[in-house]
Amino acid sequence: MALLILTDLDGSLLDHEDYSWHDARPALERIRQASVPLVFVTSKTRSEVETLQRQLAIEEPFVVENGGGVFFPPRYDELELPAAEVLDRYRLIRLGDSYTRVRAFVEEARPRFDVLGFGDLSAEEIAELADLSLKDAELARQRDFAEPFLLDPVERIDELTALARREGLEVTRGGRFFHLMGRGQDKGRAVEIVVGVFERNSVERPVTLGLGDSPNDLPMLERVDIPIVIPRLGGGQLEMEREDVRMARFPGSKGWNEAVLGVLAEEGMGPE
Ligand SMILES: [Mg+2]
Known part of the structure; x- marks a missing residue:
């Protein structure tokens, strides 16, 4: 079964205090081995995402500034996209105002x-x-x-x-x-676009997994098959109405790692 992972960064894949992804290494490694697309859906800017992607040695589509734009890197040039413009090396679907x-x-x-x-x-x-x-x-x-x-x-x-x-x-x-x-942008609308592109370009519809920790992640978590809430340091957990929502056991990259490894194992993509 094809899987597509959509994730918030700060407080989810990245630890809240120091933005470290160190504890997520095992899951990141499995994702790489299984060739699962890992799509960042973040409030960060394109420059920040590019830096992180370089650190992780990945080149995947990403969503910046809370759904303002969806970027597809050259590696995905064969995918058919809805109205996209070319910006530097990317194809960009623009949702936000300037x-x-x-x-x-x-x-x-x-x-x-x-x-x-x-x-x-x-x-x-x-x-x-x-x-x-x-x-x-x-x-x-x-x-x-x-x-x-x-x-x-x-x-x-x-x-x-x-x-x-x-x-x-x-x-x-x-x-x-x-x-x-x-008003035209949020993480949910951006996720719909990313998922739509992967659906139209795949033989089978991918199972979508979403991870987030804050209210701005709700529109994303509402639109995925498997929503996972990452708990926040110091309490004040994100509340979600869906009954099938899962709660990671730890904040930040440690919780992200365990939750993702769990889903990969369920989908038959666990460690060999
Ligand atoms: Mg966050």
Whole structure:
């Protein structure tokens, strides 16, 4: 049976505190051996995903900035895609509004809201806030679609969300930040596109496995065959209405590893 894995990064494949994937090595190795596509569905930017893919020595389709765009690398050039544009070496299916438009809303809202977005911050400040290295913070600042932000006081998020919606934008919540983005995008819509492409291009429909830890992962987890919630450090678990949702036993890469190995074994792809 063909399997397709769609995963959030921060707090799921990557540990919340230091972004390490070390504990997921056994599952990553099995995924490689079994040639299972591993699709990152993340709030991170293209530059950040490219860096991680290089570290893991993989070249797979990926979804950036909370569903803003779906990128297919040259390795998948034989796949038939719906309307895609060419961007550098990729084929890109664009779902989000431009970063310029999203930033314009931040400026517009500022007189009434104490909102602080990545576009207001230096790489040093982002590194500090997000526990990133300076180099990674610079990659996180290279944005195309969505704006991560903090709000003070955080209780005013419903008010800000209502204003954003009136302007055709949407707000969602990730592990560390809120994210402001175009209304046409979320992780669920992006996942539908990725799964659709694999379905149309395969003999058999792949079984889809999704993993995430935050509210912005819900639209993705609702659309996969096997949803797995990764618990969050310090509690406040993601709640999901589906009865067949599975909960990993540990946060971050350790929980991800065990949960993925479990599904691979069920699907007949366990260690030989
Ligand atoms: Mg996350």
